[in-house]
Amino acid sequence: GAVVSQHPSWVICKSGTSVKIECRSLDFQATTMFWYRQFPKQSLMLMATSNEGSKATYEQGVEKDKFLINHASLTLSTLTVTSAHPEDSSFYICSASAVGGGGTDTQYFGPGTRLTVL
Amino acid sequence: KQEVTQIPAALSVPEGENLVLNCSFTDSAIYNLQWFRQDPGKGLTSLLLIQSSQREQTSGRLNASLDKSSGRSTLYIAASQPGDSATYLCAVSGNDYKLSFGAGTTVTVRA
Numbered sequence: 001g002a003v004v005s006q007h008p009s010w011v012i013c014k015s016g017t018s019v020k021i022e023c024r025s026l027d028f029q030a031t032t033m034f035w036y037r038q039f040p041k042q043s044l045m046l047m048a049t050s051n052e053g054s055k056a057t058y059e060q061g062v063e064k065d066k067f068l069i070n071h072a073s074l075t076l077s078t079l080t081v082t083s084a085h086p087e088d089s090s091f092y093i094c095s096a097s098a099v100g101g102g103g104t105d106t107q108y109f110g111p112g113t114r115l116t117v118l
Numbered sequence: 119k120q121e122v123t124q125i126p127a128a129l130s131v132p133e134g135e136n137l138v139l140n141c142s143f144t145d146s147a148i149y150n151l152q153w154f155r156q157d158p159g160k161g162l163t164s165l166l167l168i169q170s171s172q173r174e175q176t177s178g179r180l181n182a183s184l185d186k187s188s189g190r191s192t193l194y195i196a197a198s199q200p201g202d203s204a205t206y207l208c209a210v211s212g213n214d215y216k217l218s219f220g221a222g223t224t225v226t227v228r229a
Contacts, residue, residue: 042221043122044162049216
């Protein structure tokens with residue numbers, strides 16, 4: 001149980017285009033989803049926290065107009081990288097939590113999406 | 119702001135040797151601590167979760183200890199195997215329910 005999927009697993013796009021990444025909780029309802037990015041040989045950095053039906057909360061330094069997050073249902077959250085540039089190339093990972101997020105509840109992680117912007 | 123440090127950054131051992139991975143964090147007010155495994159280009163696999171009230175957790179060859187007051191956790195992997203080669207990440211959960219990750223320890227087990 002507690003499986004999280006991401007689609008696509010990898011994507012290559014041209015500079016200036018937008019890319020949408022989906023994160024789905026397959027067998028549970030996720031009230032909270034988290035989006036992380038990971039640069040090579042570095043740790044995961046939290047970008048934003050999204051709760052179903054409300055606006056995402058972005059971490060300091062993350063541009064909310066560039067990284068659009070939508071959490072329209074209890075099983076789906078999307079991250080759209082708008083007007084992507086080469087510096088946005090990274091590994092994006094989502095996680096989902098069933099109740100409240102973190103705390104004593106486990107975050108279940110997706111397999112990640114490798115974004116390469118040419 | 120919570121800072122998580124993992125030492126060493128990389129570790130190479132012969133098969134059969136025990137592994138000791140260290141994690142330290144600056145703010146002891148945590149809810150839990152988790153150890154994850156990450157294979158190259160892949161997502162995270164949760165290995166062990168230790169609640170703040172617990173001292174250790176065990177799963178098979180893995181044992182993780184937590185000393186919240188000193189801000190330290192140690193992951194022990196007994197009798198290492200080549201399949202244990204991966205990056206191991208430590209993460210702590212704070213009262214805001216967010217996870218703060220260390221940079222990881224990359225382990226290579228030589229056959």
